[in-house]
Amino acid sequence: MDVEEYGQEWRTTRHQLAVREGLYRALRRAFDDVGLPWEDCRVEDRGDGAFVLVPAQVPKGPLVEALPYSLADALRQHNKAHPAEEQIRLRMALHAGEVAFDDQGVTAPSINRAFRLIEARPVKKALRESPGVLVVITSEWFFDEVVRHSGVVDPATFRQVQVAVKETSTTGWIFRPDHPYPVGHDLVGPPVGLLRIARAT
Template identity: 55%
Template sequence: MAGTGRHAVHRTMVLVDVERYSAPARTLHHQLDTREGLYAVVAGALAAAGVPWDGCYHEDRGDGVFVLVSPEFPKAPLVEVLPEALARAVRGHNNTSHDAAGVRLRLAVHAGEVAFDSHGVTSTALVDAFRLLDADAVKEALAASPGVLAMVVSRLVFEDVVRHCATLDPATFRPVRVAAKEFRAPAWIALPDHPYPPDPAVLAVPPPEVGPEVVPGGPMAEAASRAAADRGGGAGRRGVDIAGGVHGSGPGITIGAATGDHLSIGTPPPPAQQPHDPR
């Protein structure tokens, strides 16, 4: 990394974190076995994607690791090959380890500029990648999956890489809205070893830019999918999708939108009475 000075350089970011690393049943001995297994499966999955471990910058995170991949290695294998290789390697590790040393992983893939200094590496893009990795939506997607891996990719990676992959179906991804600290951004979640059913409707529109975090399969995600299907249907049915409650009865009702705004619909007031002119 010498010679870059204070100038940022482009890298693909691969971040991996162990689910419930500090669970009570996982003793120090189990944690050491877990970490050994983690590094073995990540290095093996990178190799399967054509990326040598020794050719990357990487840092330990105790219960995880992040890897910066040089631009000389294409991004497509990191979303086409690496996730499935990682899931296979994890299952192999779990089959030969104590239950308390078994792992399930969250994987985040992002890309952007990073700057190296004497302490390591930093950048806004790298911070954003960690926000994606730690998003509640990703944790809940993994918790609900019978598989061992949940992957989240940034909007940049989805639009520039996933949509154009020859061996990966982007319709098996689900759009989410990630909100963590000051970070607000759309992203996409996939379950590589237990994929979501293909749903072309989710590709009709990008995930919303702002608002509360959305969890795949939740009511807000389902509403977004229905809205995407309606908007992608071309000419024909037109409608209004309302997120919120409808209150009141009789001549007037109030529709409460998810944004907190309200629209009141009712009988218009009678016209103002004009004063009587005695002439």
């Protein structure tokens, strides 16, 4: 997760401390609300955001089906009680993969991918243009393996974007839980390979 405009000059240290406290309070509340084990997650502070590594045995569905909605609600509650300098608008990236642990923490290409997704221009633009408080970008893998098969979220409310950050060039899928894109079924058709198989039979 990454807080929009955290480092702007109009935020004093006092404001940033309030934002950090509000972010972690919102995250804990959202994880608790949807039954995800916050205490079992590895959480690393990033100053203007947080990196949360969810245990592999936790089902991935709730991370996109429930967590973003609960988190957006918790952020709205925080914002109602704080001045503009202490309010939070957030980008969140969802990805899954293998990770390696060492004495300094964790590393893996999958972690790099998540960080590149959250820094992508399209997700920053999506948040700037949204009246909501949260924008989520998923990796192509997460979209294909989790979102497409969900019976809770509608894949047609996601928007495909190209991500080009540092050495990473990939596809991401953006959705806005508290201000959804209109349904666009034409954007979520079957993969090209399946179309070719269907035509060949």
